[in-house]
Amino acid sequence: MISRSPFGDVIEYTINATEEQQRLSEFVHNTRKTVVIQGLGFVGTAMAAAVARARDTHGNPLYNVIGIDLPDEMNYWKIARVNTGLPPVVSTDKSLDAAYAAAYHAGNLTATYSSFAYTLADIIVVDIHLDIKKARLGDARAYEFTLENYQEALRVVAERITNNTLILIETTVPPGTTENILKPMIERIGRERGLDTSTIHIAHSYERVMPGRDYLRSITDFYRVYAGTDKAACIAAREFLSSFINTRDFPLTELHSPTASEMSKVLENSFRAMNIAFMQEWTEFAEAAGVNLFDVIRAIRVRPTHRNIMSPGFGVGGYCLTKDSLLADWSYSSLFAPGKHLDMSLSAINTNDLMPTHTVRLLQRVFPDLRDKHITLFGVSYLNDVADTRYSPAELFYDLCTQAGARVQLHDPLVSYWTEKGLEVCTQFDDIRLLHHDAAVFAVRHSEYLQMTAEDIHAILPNVRLIIDAFDIISDSTAEALRSYGITLLGVGKGHWNAYLRST
Numbered sequence: 001m002i003s004r005s006p007f008g009d010v011i012e013y014t015i016n017a018t019e020e021q022q023r024l025s026e027f028v029h030n031t032r033k034t035v036v037i038q039g040l041g042f043v044g045t046a047m048a049a050a051v052a053r054a055r056d057t058h059g060n061p062l063y064n065v066i067g068i069d070l071p072d073e074m075n076y077w078k079i080a081r082v083n084t085g086l087p088p089v090v091s092t093d094k095s096l097d098a099a100y101a102a103a104y105h106a107g108n109l110t111a112t113y114s115s116f117a118y119t120l121a122d123i124i125v126v127d128i129h130l131d132i133k134k135a136r137l138g139d140a141r142a143y144e145f146t147l148e149n150y151q152e153a154l155r156v157v158a159e160r161i162t163n164n165t166l167i168l169i170e171t172t173v174p175p176g177t178t179e180n181i182l183k184p185m186i187e188r189i190g191r192e193r194g195l196d197t198s199t200i201h202i203a204h205s206y207e208r209v210m211p212g213r214d215y216l217r218s219i220t221d222f223y224r225v226y227a228g229t230d231k232a233a234c235i236a237a238r239e240f241l242s243s244f245i246n247t248r249d250f251p252l253t254e255l256h257s258p259t260a261s262e263m264s265k266v267l268e269n270s271f272r273a274m275n276i277a278f279m280q281e282w283t284e285f286a287e288a289a290g291v292n293l294f295d296v297i298r299a300i301r302v303r304p305t306h307r308n309i310m311s312p313g314f315g316v317g318g319y320c321l322t323k324d325s326l327l328a329d330w331s332y333s334s335l336f337a338p339g340k341h342l343d344m345s346l347s348a349i350n351t352n353d354l355m356p357t358h359t360v361r362l363l364q365r366v367f368p369d370l371r372d373k374h375i376t377l378f379g380v381s382y383l384n385d386v387a388d389t390r391y392s393p394a395e396l397f398y399d400l401c402t403q404a405g406a407r408v409q410l411h412d413p414l415v416s417y418w419t420e421k422g423l424e425v426c427t428q429f430d431d432i433r434l435l436h437h438d439a440a441v442f443a444v445r446h447s448e449y450l451q452m453t454a455e456d457i458h459a460i461l462p463n464v465r466l467i468i469d470a471f472d473i474i475s476d477s478t479a480e481a482l483r484s485y486g487i488t489l490l491g492v493g494k495g496h497w498n499a500y501l502r503s504t
């Protein structure tokens with residue numbers, strides 16, 4: 001079988017269950033505790049590194065760490081990469097590479113597809129994804145959701161664990177999932193297997209993993225919330241989390257129930273999504289009024305009560321902010337209060353999902369008819385200095401422009417292939433320079449874009465007529481210099497630039 005990685009490796013592999021079981025048994029043949037991390041995605045990758053790096057007072061590794069992922073074409077490469085000492089995520093965080101290399105040399109981290117690993121575990125950390133499907137953007141209430149696959153993954157765990165195991169759920173789940181759905185299922189299976197279920201401890205905890213330069217530190221040096229389904233689970237979870245998190249500077253917060261911990265996670269992200277959505281109507285107001293909203297926000301932010309007011313922007317993407325309010329809504333209406341919904345939170349999701357339409361409207365102020373216009377989009381990932389394109393706002397922008405007949409050209413310093421759209425992306429400015437450009441949109445605050453001077457931009461886009469700054473990437477002085485080349489500038493939240501458009 002073959003698995004292709006986003007790094008360009010093509011990995012041939014075969015499955016030999018017996019050999020793999022033997023390899024894993026030998027791997028844990030020592031006195032260390034064994035931690036199995038289910039899911040080697042964004043969260044599992046950093047968790048595996050953080051746990052493998054934990055040391056006892058003599059400087060020896062505390063844990064054997066086994067990462068588990070799926071033996072299919074899309075995922076097997078992650079297993080292969082970990083087993084050569086490399087992280088299975090594209091990242092700019094050098095400490096992640098160092099942690100994988102160190103664990104490889106210490107011999108305390110491995111990866112597998114074999115669910116036999118659960119039989120060897122003292123601790124299982126569940127870092128697999130749980131998706132919710134939107135029927136269409138702008139109609140968040142019309143989501144489709146099932147826990148079926150997720151429960152199946154946990155059933156596989158429950159059918160293999162032994163007594164004295166901690167299961168730590170880190171997946172973002174609808175509040176109520178751990179206590180009302182997973183715990184009863186795990187305990188039922190445990191009883192059927194003759195386990196002493198009082199020794200199976202189940203807890204929930206969440207982190208805010210920030211991909212980028214501080215990716216690994218966002219696990220080890222940041223605040224954590226957790227809760228166990230009973231006192232023993234709380235103690236076990238606290239002990240485990242304290243062994244690899246800098247709890248001196250970032251003390252743990254224990255909540256009274258896993259449902260509270262789960263709610264904390266989805267409320268945190270819903271608050272952030274709401275805070276961003278709230279700015280959209282003010283963006284439109286500021287543009288109509290000829291006001292630079294970024295100046296206004298900077299003036300407000302100096303007040304301690306308003307430090308986290310958000311900025312206008314191109315849109316909201318990524319795996320979490322785009323969906324977590326929907327998971328919360330499902331919990332509210334399906335588990336606790338039939339017929340009740342989180343209307344404000346869902347409305348924020350709708351606003352955020354449709355946000356890129358605002359940039360398209362700005363484009364159409366200069367090019368009402370986008371047919372055959374060459375539009376260059378700078379920034380395809382959803383966040384600055386990361387390569388993650390999941391649910392990127394670039395997607396709606398691309399779709400709207402191409403549906404209107406435009407030709408969209410893509411640049412991103414970190415993304416050479418846009419998996420979700422199946423499109424090649426230029427990573428070099430030299431490749432962009434050779435193309436024709438009617439308009440360009442700067443959409444992501446990548447460091448490379450922030451460093452560009454007017455001369456740099458003009459050299460790449462010599463004949464461009466319109467530049468839209470969709471995320472406060474271009475300063476007023478750079479904009480002024482670009483205008484001297486005859487380029488029109490518009491900006492999301494930059495009403496003072498739009499006023500300039502009216503006078504020309």
Ligand SMILES: NC(=O)c1ccc[n+]([C@@H]2O[C@H](COP(=O)([O-])OP(=O)(O)OC[C@H]3O[C@@H](n4cnc5c(N)ncnc54)[C@H](O)[C@@H]3O)[C@@H](O)[C@H]2O)c1
Binds near residue numbers: 153172207211
């Ligand atoms: N990305 C973040 O910053 C972040 C932060 C906090 C929490 N979370 C939450 O953590 C969870 C994981 O997020 P992610 O971004 O790592 O997702 P991801 O899609 O990057 O990773 C999930 C991984 O789990 C693997 N997987 C799925 N089913 C499996 C199974 N049965 N056995 C073994 N492996 C399996 C997938 O192949 C994939 O590699 C989600 O619930 C997410 O909401 C994410």
